[in-house]
Amino acid sequence: MYKIILSFRYLLKRRISYLAFLAVALCVFIVVVVMTVITGLVRDFKVNNHKWVGDCIVGTESLVGFAYYEDFIKRIEKSDFIEGISSVVKSYALVRGRDSEEGIGIEIMGIEPVKHSGVTGFGETLYHRKNDVSKAFVPAHDPNLVGCVVGIDRWLVRDAKGRYSYEVSPVEAALLVSCFPLTSKGALAKAGAGLVNTKTFYYSDTSHSGLARVDSSFVYLPLEEAQLLCGMGGSVKRISAIHIKFKPNVKLEDGCDKVAALWKKFIEEKKGEKQAELLDTVTVQSWKEYRRPFIAAMEKEQTMLTIMFALVGVTTVFIVLVVFYMIVSHKSKDVGILKSIGVSKVNIIELFSCFAFLTGLLGCVVGVFAGWLFLLKINQAEDFLFEHFGFQLWDRTMYAIGDIPSAIDLKVLGVIIVSAMAACLAGAFLPSWQAAKLEAVEALQVSQL
């Protein structure tokens, strides 16, 4: 009991200990704010990537694609762990307006909108056809035409607050999409004719996936049209990838392992058949593996920031050490008295550790509260700064970031609090040890008093 009483007494009576808790609070505040924002950005990025890919992808990087996908789909459709399957064609194309002579290189993605929305978040990314995904490729002005969905950053401009100026209904615009069809051997099809496969598509909607790279470079087309454009629509049809969604109770790794096993068996069965060699280029990956190059980059930045904060946090350990050193120097009389009545070294260490714990706890409470308050108002604060001083944390016309993430991640918060408490205990250890070593007979000498 005396440990708690003395700890509180030291904390309240020794004003110098306020400095220790102030330092802890400052560090906790900064780390909570920065890590919440960074973690939020990484989390949003991951969620958007997951939504864009689905759970698992069976695909090839080769623009030639692979055949017999329908057979494989039929087989896995029967599996009890699969919720949705979507076939996808990916390739490069030149796109130009009807009156333009300049072609722009873009990536095209051929999909069946309903199936793809059942696997990915494609339906949610639409604006005009969000509630009727089956009509994603149906232009509003003429349902008989073939439509295309354009990555939003290719079509609309973000304003300074990161908002897009959506049209009331999709404008009438024709896009001429030209692809260079490839044979199953990878050579250019129609080599002698000098022709490209060109088809006119009519703008039907925009897709806002929240992934800057995707939204600025992709145009979505109906699957069959994309197959024809890319030379994948012959007697043996080809695609680039199969996107799969697992049932909610299926673990990602388990689901991917099962699909990989089924794929392996499927390849074995198809060996010797026409175009079967294309199946060897196909890999089975989870969405995390598939988007790893992009996700890992953001995670690394998070790691680097954490390391830098850990380095700066060392100063807080120093402060706690100095403050405790001072308190121990001033309270040698207390220590002497305690030891003279039989308190052990361990108990003295526990006393000062309890004091350090209280200091850390108070610092954490204040730091977390201030951080929470700051995060609560961070977007309003940014709006205010932008309106009055033209300052934005991120220029929304350049970055695909909406609001600044402000939801505190409890796991991250837990790590920050534990680290801060550990820093306090580490800082207090040496002075506590020094206090524990004090002999009552020395501490209570008249000359020391």
Place this chain on the structure above:
Amino acid sequence: MFLWLRYLHKKKIVFLSIAAVALSVALLIVVASLFGGFIDVFEQSAVKAIGDVVLGPPVKFSKYEELIERLERMNVVEEATATLSAQGLLHLGKGNVRGVEIWGVSNLDTRFSKPERVSGNEYPVSKGKHPVYGFVGIGVVAEPDEETDEYDFDAVKKLIGEQAVLTMGAVMKAQEEGKAAVRRRTVKFAIADVVFTGVYYLDKELVYLPIEELQKVLYPNGSEGVAGQIQIRLRADAETDVALAQIRGVWEAFATEHLRWEPYLIRGTVIATAKQMQSKYVAEFRKQMGVLLLIFGVVSLSAVLLIFCIFYMIVETRQKDIAIIKSCGATNSSAASIFVGFGVCVGLIGSGTGMILGDIVTKNINTIEEWIRVIFGLKLWKSSVYMFSKIPNEVDWESALLIALSAVVASAVGALIPAIIAARTRPVNILSYE
């Protein structure tokens, strides 16, 4: 001074404040140098890729040789070259097809320095059996190693001399209908060299052909060659604003006389420095750097708290010293100046140490990053993410001095309150016999 040295010698705890100042200064210097270096390299890479000034009309234009001649006669211009760009597919072999950007340039043979060319050749390539030759970015034909982020140059060298096929869409008007249609145009070329500029986008996306070849492909019916833009390198002593004004004058005269363009087209021509074209991004990067430095600066304020604590402790334990000095006739300000001066001294030593530490870390950042990869298997810097192959490792001394100066001031501020307490010490109370 005697007391400073004595406190430094006797009070080992002061070294903690020096260490804290040094750590904060080093960290801020490293962050400022790396971020600042990144921005500089970003700006320089644009200059290297497109020249000092770019002249870009809204539509493609002919008779560019005459314009280049006029520009090169100017005192401010070192060299001017015409470029034409297009997008297409590069076919490197069975099933190996990728989307690329094609730059037709008029100075292909001399455009890249020896270290930038994987072959190591300095001068024009032998055309060999292929009448058309071109350069490709290293990222177009190879992928960097997943772990080391380095290219296999030996494997890449083997591609030199190999044939590749570029497929582009040329918009041509069909004679019978007068409607524009895309016709596939292919050009076979020998890979005369592979270019490694260290700038990810350029290395990953670009294929370079002689401008004449690209003109033949894209405009087969055109009697005159056309260019999309003119890239201009200024003389070292040229003043940018003056040069821009002079170039605009030459362009207006040329476009009026030779192209007979309408004024709106002439005025719509962008004539800007590469740095101006990047200014929006650079401003954003600088803002991000400022925010990061502010965050670390605020966290570093705890070093001020630390100095305050330590000095407060010294003042408390050395009250007798202060009292004796004051009893010898020292004024309050003299007593205070001892501790403020000591704070400055701590700041100077800490800043000096921090600057040395920051310098060492920054200059060896690539080695440190490599060691982190070897020991922890964590590749922190990838060209595909940060645009450049190497981490910029030049210390930004301007920022470093500013940071060091701020640290000295902060140290003095940290020592201020203890100094005031020292100044208010009354010798009569401290030195009384009881």
